[in-house]
Every structure is written in structure tokens, then in C-alpha cells.
Amino acid sequence: MIGLYIHIPFCASKCYYCDFNSYAGKGNLATGFFEALAREAEHYLKRGAFDAGVKTIFFGGGTPSLYIKEIVSFLETYFPLFRVAPEAEITLEANPGTITREKFKQLKDSPINRLSFGFQSFHPALLKKLGRTHSVEDSLQALYLAREEGFHNINCDLIFATPGQSLEMWREDLERLIKLCPEHISTYNLTIEEGTKFWEWQRLGTFRMPDEDLQLAMYQLSIELLTAAGYQHYEISNFARPGFRSEHNQIYWRNEEYLGLGPGAVSYLSGRRFSNVRPIGAYMKRLQNGSLPVEEEEKVSLPMQMAETLMMHLRLREGMPLEYFQSRFGVPVEAVYKLTLEKLSRLKLVEIAEGHLRLTREGLYLANEVFMEFLDQEVV
Numbered sequence: 128m129i130g131l132y133i134h135i136p137f138c139a140s141k142c143y144y145c146d147f148n149s150y151a152g153k154g155n156l157a158t159g160f161f162e163a164l165a166r167e168a169e170h171y172l173k174r175g176a177f178d179a180g181v182k183t184i185f186f187g188g189g190t191p192s193l194y195i196k197e198i199v200s201f202l203e204t205y206f207p208l209f210r211v212a213p214e215a216e217i218t219l220e221a222n223p224g225t226i227t228r229e230k231f232k233q234l235k236d237s238p239i240n241r242l243s244f245g246f247q248s249f250h251p252a253l254l255k256k257l258g259r260t261h262s263v264e265d266s267l268q269a270l271y272l273a274r275e276e277g278f279h280n281i282n283c284d285l286i287f288a289t290p291g292q293s294l295e296m297w298r299e300d301l302e303r304l305i306k307l308c309p310e311h312i313s314t315y316n317l318t319i320e321e322g323t324k325f326w327e328w329q330r331l332g333t334f335r336m337p338d339e340d341l342q343l344a345m346y347q348l349s350i351e352l353l354t355a356a357g358y359q360h361y362e363i364s365n366f367a368r369p370g371f372r373s374e375h376n377q378i379y380w381r382n383e384e385y386l387g388l389g390p391g392a393v394s395y396l397s398g399r400r401f402s403n404v405r406p407i408g409a410y411m412k413r414l415q416n417g418s419l420p421v422e423e424e425e426k427v428s429l430p431m432q433m434a435e436t437l438m439m440h441l442r443l444r445e446g447m448p449l450e451y452f453q454s455r456f457g458v459p460v461e462a463v464y465k466l467t468l469e470k471l472s473r474l475k476l477v478e479i480a481e482g483h484l485r486l487t488r489e490g491l492y493l494a495n496e497v498f499m500e501f502l503d504q505e506v507v
Contacts, residue, residue, distance in 0.1 A: 185220075
């Protein structure tokens with residue numbers, strides 16, 4: 128079975144840190160976009176992409192919650208055709224400022240059973256710095272209405288290391304969210320990506336990130352407070368109540384197969400990685416002309432499959448089962464990465480325990496550096 132990602136590229140406004148393929152002020156293209164999305168789904172149905180079944184669906188963006196009616200209509204048509212597993216996790220991302228009681232009622236009558244809210248902060252000044260258009264009150268109201276309408280699987284995102292944010296402000300955000308009891312919490316360290324407003328301001332010297340020591344202290348505080356509150360720290364940036372881990376994201380972290388629909392969406396099927404054109408207009412035109420909107424495609428080499436499988440698994444706190452690598456590739460991971468594992472073990476960044484290869488606590492803080500070690504090793 129595969130995971131299915133569906134990209135809704137429209138936003139009310141672009142956040143200052145966002146480098147996702149999203150567009151503000153293009154709502155006039157929405158009708159044509161959803162027609163194109165249906166055509167893309169039809170293409171893959173004819174090619175048998177859904178024959179093995181679908182175990183998760185994730186509507187991301189962009190701001191999918193701007194177009195609840197259209198998404199529900201799309202699901203009414205295609206959900207029965209996608210061979211979706213009976214207990215499949217169906218997630219919709221939502222901006223708290225764009226969702227109403229009426230929209231929640233529409234969602235409740237659809238297959239969507241998981242919501243992901245981008246709260247980001249409970250400090251109005253920090254929301255403004257991030258370019259968020261919703262208020263703290265919008266976040267609280269969205270969660271309240273979701274509960275009233277019967278949603279019991281909710282994720283909330285928070286961002287730390289925003290310029291001007293202190294450790295105490297981050298503590299306040301965490302403690303306030305813990306009191307709201309979402310089933311899942313994602314805490315993301317702000318990064319500055321090329322093409323964003325933050326990138327431009329940093330280049331001009333008008334923007335400064337908190338120093339690395341403060342960023343690390345914020346991350347450590349996340350782990351301390353959330354685990355003490357009963358959340359399982361199961362992935363570098365993600366925490367969940369027992370039984371509420373993100374099934375869809377675990378497909379990525381286990382390097383399993385997924386199909387992406389929509390502009391800029393990426394797919395990984397049968398050892399091939401391919402991505403769609405990013406501009407909405409180009410995406411629509413390709414499909415109007417009867418062709419798939421695929422722009423880039425590559426056959427992922429066996430060494431790269433090995434490296435990616437290992438790196439993605441290491442994002443999980445439980446790490447990678449040694450048996451999994453052996454069964455997938457027919458060779459022990461210790462044989463493939465002998466020198467790298469010896470080096471990282473000496474540095475106390477990885478360990479083998481309980482049949483798993485995993486990051487140590489020190490390795491967790493230096494995860495990107497650890498991953499590069501595996502990429503840099505030549506595999507024959």
C-alpha cells in the first residue's frame with residue numbers, strides 16, 4: 128500500500144519563512160486547478176497506481192482549509208476508487224484563521240479524520256514576525272470547534288527560534304499547548320530558506336536568528352516538557368500521545384512508497400522519484416493537454432536507496448530495525464556502512480541497541496551532520 132499526498136497550492140498570504148510551493152492571490156485559478164487535479168487522479172487510476180491500495184492521505188499546501196467544499200467533493204468522487212484502507216489516516220492541514228464551524232461540519236461528513244493546525248506561537252508579536260495572518264484567539268477557537276465537531280486526532284505545529292523569542296517565551300508556548308491536550312505536537316526549529324522574505328532580510332542584514340546555544344536550549348526544553356506531559360518523542364521534531372503518531376509521515380521516514388498529486392508534488396514509486404511542475408498554470412496546462420505534469424524523474428540507485436532508507440529511519444527515535452535493512456537490501460547495514468558506523472560510534476553519535484541502529488541523544492542534536500556522514504561514504 129502507498130501513501131497519497133495531495134498539494135493544494137493556494138494561500139491567503141505567504142508567511143515570511145515559507146518556501147513551500149504556495150501562492151497568494153491566485154484564488155481565481157482554483158476552479159481550473161481542481162479540474163486538473165481530477166484529471167491527474169484519473170491518469171494514475173488508469174495506470175494502476177492505486178491497485179495496491181492507499182493507507183494514508185494527506186492534504187497539504189498551501190492552505191487546504193481555504194477549499195473545504197472542493198476537497199470534500201474531490202473525496203466523494205475519488206475516495207471509493209483509491210482503494211483506501213478501512214482505518215486509513217486522512218489528514219487535512221488547516222490555518223486557524225481560515226476555518227469555521229460550517230467548514231468543520233463539512234469535514235466531519237467526509238473521510239477526513241485528522242487535522243493539523245499551524246498554530247506556530249501563542250505570542251501575538253511572534254505571529255506577526257512570522258507573517259502569520261491568524262490570531263491566538265483564532266487558534267483557540269479552531270481547536271475548540273474541532274473538538275465540538277468530534278475530531279479526536281489533532282496535530283498542532285509550533286515554531287521555535289523566531290527572532291526576538293526568549294527561552295521563557297518558548298516555555299510559555301509549550302505549556303499553553305500542553306494544556307490544550309492535542310494528540311500530536313510538532314515543534315519546528317525555524318530555518319531560513321532561499322526565496323523567502325526572511326532570506327532576503329537576512330541578506331540585507333536586518334534579520335538575525337537566535338544563537339545556536341539558545342536554539343539548542345529551546346529544543347531540549349521541548350523534549351523535557353513534552354515527554355513529562357506524556358507525549359512520546361518518536362521523531363526528531365514530533366511528539367505524540369500513545370496511538371497517535373503520524374502514519375503518513377512515517378511512510379516518508381521509513382522510505383516507503385508514496386504518490387504526490389498537485390503542483391510541485393513529489394512521488395516515490397518502484398525505485399523512481401519524480402516531481403510535478405511547480406507553477407499552477409503549467410500544471411493545469413499539461414493536464415488540459417492530456418499529459419502528466421511530471422517535470423523531473425530519476426531512477427534512485429541502490430546505494431542512494433540504502434543511504435536514504437538509513438537516514439530517514441534515523442529520524443525516528445527508535446531508529447532502524449537491523450532486520451529491516453537486511454530484508455530490504457539483502458545485506459547487513461553493518462557491512463555496508465562499517466567505517467562510518469565505527470566512526471560515529473566512537474563519537475557516541477549512534478548506537479546499536481535492542482536490534483535497532485539509532486541516534487544517541489548527542490546524535491540527535493547533530494542529526495544533519497550524522498546524515499551527511501552516510502551520504503559521503505561511497506557504497507560499492
